[in-house]
Amino acid sequence: MTVFEAIIIAIVEGLTEFLPVSSTGHMIITSWLLGISNDEFTKLFEVCIQLGAILAVVVLYWKKFFVFDKNRLNFYIKLIIAVVPALIMGYLFSDKIDALMESPMVVGVTLLLGGIVLLFVDKWFNHPTIDTDEKIDNFRALRIGFFQCLALIPGMSRSAATIIGGMQQKLTRNVAAEFSFFLAVPTMAAATGYKLLKGYKLLTEHPENLKLLFIGNVVAFIVAMLAIKFFIGTLKKYGFRMWGYYRIVVGIAIIIAIYMGYKLEV
Template sequence: MIEMYLIPILLGIVEGLTEFLPVSSTGHLILATELLGFDAQAWAVFNIAIQPGAILAIVVLYWRTFMDVLAGLMRWEPSAVAFTRNLLIAFFPAVILGLAFGDQIDKLLENAVVVAWALIIGGVAILVVEKLAKTSDAGGVSGVPFKTAIGIGLVQCIAMIPGVSRSGATILGAMAMGVDRKTAAEFSFFLALPTLTGATVLQLYKNREMLTPDDFGAIAIGFVVSFVVALVVVKAFLKIITRYGFVPFAWYRIIAGAAALVWLVNR
């Protein structure tokens, strides 16, 4: 009975904490199930099903932005059109590669060692980008150039490897292309809506036979927990990167990945 509530709460916390940070939520969920001794395969669909909780947090936090864009689209305002265009363009590459290589991606989700190495390599990449990237104020998501939006979408596809981090790939990719930290982070947040929603719907459909009515209670708990935690984390995240940049997350990735790798090899 305790496990029925404890595991969904723990995994919901992990999802909410890591979904929008450049540390890989999928990677952490995979490592969490391994570390805590859970049946990773049994909880794989659950991990996918609770992602909309974190997505909803972005909708709630930025509801005014979305309402303004919607109103602007009705009047065909250039900024609203550019905002929508940029997100759709960046979303498109993930759709193509996700459908083309879905089975191969699913196999990687079972490999915790891949996650550990991806965390380490990603941490090093963050340090390099933070040191070398020359950024300037893009003026928000609508101000991101067309070609840069395409580039962000292509970079996002690297995150199909578990442990890379979708948010990390998009944020650091945007910065490498000259986008300022805040705009890069918000672009990543907004891009999560179509990307994670599409991935969740696709994976739940593919694994629909694994879901039973008994699973919905656990999913509901994980959904609510991830939503509440993500609400807090996103606000704090923007303050941290504005003041300290992404270096703290880089070192966290390197240390966590190295520790996980040592544990996985010697267990």
Template sequence: MSDLLKAVILSIVEGITEFLPISSTGHLILVNHWIEFQGSFAKSFDVIIQFGAILSVLVLYWDKLYPFSKRKSILKKRDTITLWCKVVTAFIPAAVLGALFHDLIEEKLFNSITVAVALVVGGILILILEKGEKRPKITHIGQISYKMAFVIGFFQCLAMIPGTSRSAATIIGAMALGTSREVAAEFSFFLAIPTMAGATAYSLLKKGIYITSSEWITLLVGVVLSFIVALVVISFFMEYIKKKDFKVFGYYRIVLGALILFYFYR
């Protein structure tokens, strides 16, 4: 199998899993293991194709995220800037802890067993959260306070453990603090922008100058594919959670994690 075909497979996986609470990193590690896409470029590829997913959020939510639109009143412009300030506040914990522990975590925890355990634990937490669901106190993203945003940022840091899922960690954290599913999902999407952009920049700084011309082509294909797939998935996901809960994702995580553990135990 050529590296380009492997990149296509991984990009589709990234686009599908990035914003669902099922762990994109975990799925990429597993798929990398099975299709044997390894090495320093493979690690950088897994991070950099997230840029396509970032673009999908910006495209879908441009009106809500762009503060200088002529169609917005002064009050709405201020609300948009405030939203960005809260997103940056939530990003701070991951920026600090990621800079301190990224290499250590990548060395010690980026393996299939860690992914499997994290998938199962995360799935159980989702089911517990849904079972004890109460009427949300926060039904609009503007109601999220700076303090709450900062706490959600610490929940996001749990996703440094591969298999946990950045989306799941932030959504579970936000819902546990009293937000609705829709608000939790939207804030998770917006928080992904600085988080994934930072991870992409970090990876490029470490590897970018060593990427060959053919690898750049592979990356471009990956970014475009992840963008298109993520665009479709986000639209589907937001419509889905308006009517249904997250239980299906909890069950999926538990079953997948158990299958992985069985596979490696056997």
């Protein structure tokens, strides 16, 4: 992986991490287009630069994380409860998840199906009753956490799964989106830590990879800062339909490319 390739993948990650379009799916396709998808460091890089993107949430919503009072304690408890299902499922099915990440067809199909769902989400869940994160109780947080498990399938989108889960639990679109952002912090921090433990030799034996990982995280952080603000703005104005159409177009394009004989080997 070159510095240029690291920057390209990091830009894709920063743009898509908090959009309901699957950052993992987009990075898998991007690394294939760059011709580096078979490299083991690329697979570690694609997971670990998500840490840079989620740090953007900590900076933009720093009062949620660092102003300590009784409400903040409840906030942390809800995040811990919500992250547990994905941690358990991710640990139990780690090898199967890695295998799925090597299949562009899985990405194409899940993008397509998820896009169809997004076309109807605003109509299905149009009577919200929870308009602040303080009103989210522990049981609702747990249920949203189970929705997040769907994102273990590449192309599904962690953001889409948790936002839809939040709306199904009567959260407004904005509150569901923000809770999804908050939940990304412990989830992706754990995923990054686990991936580094498994692949630390790729860094200790190849010090140049540390430089690429640092650059990737910085770029992903900067781009994600802009993407979060953009997403909240479009969500308020247009809802999820536009993202549904986008996912459908991209999903169909990937599936057609595979059936036409393009070797999307990852």
